[in-house]
Amino acid sequence: MKRLIPTAAVLLAMTGWNVAAAQQPAQPPARSITNITGQLYRAQNANHYTVFLVTPEGVIMSDPINRDFARWLKGEIATRFRVPVRYVLYTHKDWDHASGGVVFADTAEFVGHVNMLKALAPPAGNPPLTGDDAKLDANRDGLIARAEATPASAVGQRFDLFDYNRDGFVSGAEIARGSISDVYAPTTTFTDRHTVTLGGKRVSMVYLGTAHSDDSAVLHFPDERAVFSADILQVRRLPNALSPTVGSFIDALATITALDFEHALTGHALAGTKKDAEESLRYLRELADGVAKGIAAGRTVAELQKSLTLDAFKGFERWDTVREAHIASVYATLKGTK
Numbered sequence: 001m002k003r004l005i006p007t008a009a010v011l012l013a014m015t016g017w018n019v020a021a022a023q024q025p026a027q028p029p030a031r032s033i034t035n036i037t038g039q040l041y042r043a044q045n046a047n048h049y050t051v052f053l054v055t056p057e058g059v060i061m062s063d064p065i066n067r068d069f070a071r072w073l074k075g076e077i078a079t080r081f082r083v084p085v086r087y088v089l090y091t092h093k094d095w096d097h098a099s100g101g102v103v104f105a106d107t108a109e110f111v112g113h114v115n116m117l118k119a120l121a122p123p124a125g126n127p128p129l130t131g132d133d134a135k136l137d138a139n140r141d142g143l144i145a146r147a148e149a150t151p152a153s154a155v156g157q158r159f160d161l162f163d164y165n166r167d168g169f170v171s172g173a174e175i176a177r178g179s180i181s182d183v184y185a186p187t188t189t190f191t192d193r194h195t196v197t198l199g200g201k202r203v204s205m206v207y208l209g210t211a212h213s214d215d216s217a218v219l220h221f222p223d224e225r226a227v228f229s230a231d232i233l234q235v236r237r238l239p240n241a242l243s244p245t246v247g248s249f250i251d252a253l254a255t256i257t258a259l260d261f262e263h264a265l266t267g268h269a270l271a272g273t274k275k276d277a278e279e280s281l282r283y284l285r286e287l288a289d290g291v292a293k294g295i296a297a298g299r300t301v302a303e304l305q306k307s308l309t310l311d312a313f314k315g316f317e318r319w320d321t322v323r324e325a326h327i328a329s330v331y332a333t334l335k336g337t338k
């Protein structure tokens with residue numbers, strides 16, 4: 001494939017962006033560390049959260065989130081607790097939770113579901129650019145050059161995380177793989193369940209099936225009676241997309257609520273209790289039941305989007321923006337058209 005040298009105009013445009021970026025005041029993300037119970041802590045980086053458990057022999061933590069945050073957290077842990085991070089336990093592969101683990105590679109073992117390794121494999125095949133990504137390819141050479149990636153686009157914002165082979169171009173295969181180039185690969189994998197022990201403490205990872213991504217695990221802290229899950233367990237907040245199906249989310253939340261816990265710790269927004277996890281499961285079941293009954297009664301999607309209001313969940317974040325899409329998604333699944 002031909003790779004064109006950027007024109008002078010393109011280079012000038014790039015310089016313009018860099019100047020604009022340099023003039024933006026640096027907004028440090030909101031960061032905090034909150035004690036949950038005992039030696040279990042929840043740490044925040046803007047809208048993302050992770051957890052860590054301190055033991056006399058070191059720290060067992062979950063997602064590193066990104067390099068800047070991981071460096072900050074490593075410093076905080078060293079200063080406050082004077083022990084190294086011994087384990088990084090991944091909730092799933094997505095770039096916004098799993099990036100930056102390399103910061104802990106000098107002392108930690110990394111554990112993830114076996115499907116995470118598959119997802120991190122080199123980009124395969126030669127799929128074409130599609131949709132908005134194809135529109136970025138101004139010179140239509142089948143690749144997005146750095147200068148073609150507008151600052152507002154996903155590729156523009158995370159160019160280096162997509163550009164697996166660091167050749168300055170993002171291909172269709174690199175987009176299909178995702179912006180996961182800074183995700184440090186697990187050194188230990190598991191299929192159904194995995195338990196790590198350190199300093200007299202235990203943390204178990206339990207596989208959650210195909211909901212959201214096919215490599216998700218919930219972390220269970222039995223002594224602290226806590227769980228941590230990113231993007232599947234939410235507190236008073238509905239999932240974004242029910243991908244691949246509502247059934248996968250029901251199964252995953254049923255797996256989580258079967259565990260013994262009091263503290264429901266999430267990768268985004270609020271933390272809560274087991275009752276909150278059960279409420280999220282109840283939303284999914286009422287959604288699925290409501291759509292199934294509607295289909296049996298010969299209703300259309302549009303009719304159900306009007307009548308199936310699921311009012312009990314009105315106060316949940318995203319209720320007003322995702323409820324109709326959830327109904328359409330469940331409808332398509334039950335009709336077999338998805």
Ligand SMILES: [Zn+2]
Nearest residue numbers: 092094212231
């Ligand atoms: Zn995710």
